[in-house]
Amino acid sequence: MKMVNKKCLVLLATYNGASFIAQQIESILNQENITITLVISDDISTDSTLEIIKSYADSRIIFLPNVGKFGSASQNFFRLIMDTDFEEFEFIAFADQDDLWRSNKLITSINSIKETNSDAFSSNVLAFWEDGTKVVINKSGKQKLFDYIFSSASPGCTYVVKNELLTDFKQKLSKKKDLSKKIDLHDWLLYAFARSNNYKWYVSDIITMDYRQHSTNEFGANLGFYAFLSRWKRARNGWYRKQIIYTAEFCEINNNIIKLLIRNNYLDRIKLLKDVFQYRKKKKEALFLALTLLFPGYK
Numbered sequence: 001m002k003m004v005n006k007k008c009l010v011l012l013a014t015y016n017g018a019s020f021i022a023q024q025i026e027s028i029l030n031q032e033n034i035t036i037t038l039v040i041s042d043d044i045s046t047d048s049t050l051e052i053i054k055s056y057a058d059s060r061i062i063f064l065p066n067v068g069k070f071g072s073a074s075q076n077f078f079r080l081i082m083d084t085d086f087e088e089f090e091f092i093a094f095a096d097q098d099d100l101w102r103s104n105k106l107i108t109s110i111n112s113i114k115e116t117n118s119d120a121f122s123s124n125v126l127a128f129w130e131d132g133t134k135v136v137i138n139k140s141g142k143q144k145l146f147d148y149i150f151s152s153a154s155p156g157c158t159y160v161v162k163n164e165l166l167t168d169f170k171q172k173l174s175k176k177k178d179l180s181k182k183i184d185l186h187d188w189l190l191y192a193f194a195r196s197n198n199y200k201w202y203v204s205d206i207i208t209m210d211y212r213q214h215s216t217n218e219f220g221a222n223l224g225f226y227a228f229l230s231r232w233k234r235a236r237n238g239w240y241r242k243q244i245i246y247t248a249e250f251c252e253i254n255n256n257i258i259k260l261l262i263r264n265n266y267l268d269r270i271k272l273l274k275d276v277f278q279y280r281k282k283k284k285e286a287l288f289l290a291l292t293l294l295f296p297g298y299k
Helices: 021-027 051-052 073-083 107-116 163-175 186-196 223-236 239-251 256-263 266-273 283-296
Strands: 008-014 032-042 061-064 091-095 119-128 134-137 161-163 201-212
Touching: 008 021, 008 073, 008 107, 008 223, 021 032, 021 051, 032 051, 032 073, 032 107, 051 061, 073 163, 073 186, 091 107, 091 163, 107 119, 107 161, 107 201, 119 186, 161 163, 163 186, 186 239, 223 239, 223 283, 239 256, 256 266, 266 283
Parallel strands: 008 032, 008 091, 032 061, 119 201
Antiparallel strands: 091 161, 119 134, 119 161
């Protein structure tokens, strides 16, 4: 039985999204069986994004005033979390500016949280390109013991979380503002925080939204040779390792995995290989990680 008229707060970060923002706002506001409040934070767009947003005379939309340049989606989302009062909402969702939500996205997510007695939900998506190409991005593999240390649960735009979890995360964020400025992936950080603090996270195989791919995606679907090459470069130039360490520091994860990554000599990386299949949900991702441990490009 579907729940009716559940309240959900949606946090939407925007920057130069004029080509897509109207469609996305409408897909959010047209959710079935959900009472929506949409909070938008813009990162000082230089196109017509602001004008489009302000053209919506809808009481369900709250537009946060500009407070300076954030420079990345993660910092914009951190601002949304810190500057939004979500006390009255049982559920909070995250939205990117360029996707298309299916009309049952939120009710499906909320029902799944209830049915599985979870604290957060994320899901598979259908990636699509302007040339008509469509590919299912499957993130619903079995969660592993330490996968949260090495990756997010799913695309952050699928996340729906309960109030208690995000309130707890907000309190941590307020205490670690300086550290959070070094963190490039808000969705990975929230997943790591949840898992490391014993919150239950459900990853569904349901497709809840269409995930637009275009040339200005900050982080996209990670498909194809060029995406592989980009990931390989980030892993070998030290970016990936630093993000793991920053995320662990934020979440106060101090297990042997983190100690080995911080010390990071060749013997330490060999030791890490022992449990590599507990680091990622998919075997091919674990094997990719094993390669980056064996052949790091940084010193």
